[in-house]
Amino acid sequence: DAGVTQSPTHLIKTRGQQVTLRCSPKSGHDTVSWYQQALGQGPQFIFQYYEEEERQRGNFPDRFSGHQFPNYSSELNVNALLLGDSALYLCASSNWGGGETQYFGPGTRLLVL
């Protein structure tokens, strides 16, 4: 039973570029949440997707957008990259209405130069 998978594992971009990160949830899960973890900090909630709709959003600008597909996988898109977007981006999956238990993927480390 595969857990949460994310791709790519590492990514280097330059300021102003756009990036897409991908996440496949744990088998049986229908909800995907995205987090940004800056170096030395705790994860910060970006948004959550269920039934292909954004259900909740944290305090992140519109440059951060997402999508969920019918197979429950999800993408995180960041436009107009800033140096401050350099971080580990974590995906977590869960069941909608199934309590707060969520499983995290290994993350994608994004470096913006």
Next chain:
Amino acid sequence: GNSVTQMEGPVTLSEEAFLTINCTYTATGYPSLFWYVQYPGEGLQLLLKATKADDKGSNKGFEATYRKETTSFHLEKGSVQVSDSAVYFCALHGNQFYFGTGTSLTVIP
């Protein structure tokens, strides 16, 4: 608003020492509280949780008690091992998850 404050690290202990990592929170309503652990190069793993006041979460020898009166959820372990070396995050869930900044623990033989 909701927030979590964690004891600053890094923490270095000898094997078999007693561990306490302090965590306090601010929340509206009655959140659930969590401890997550992050091993080097890996994502976060749920260590334990408590969903209401006076609940005690426990796993792998770690324990934490949800204290509403002191708004705390301190993590404890009686005898740490080298394999416990990791970063520990305290978190709360109200309408969304809020994480502390993490406490790095190194256990030396």
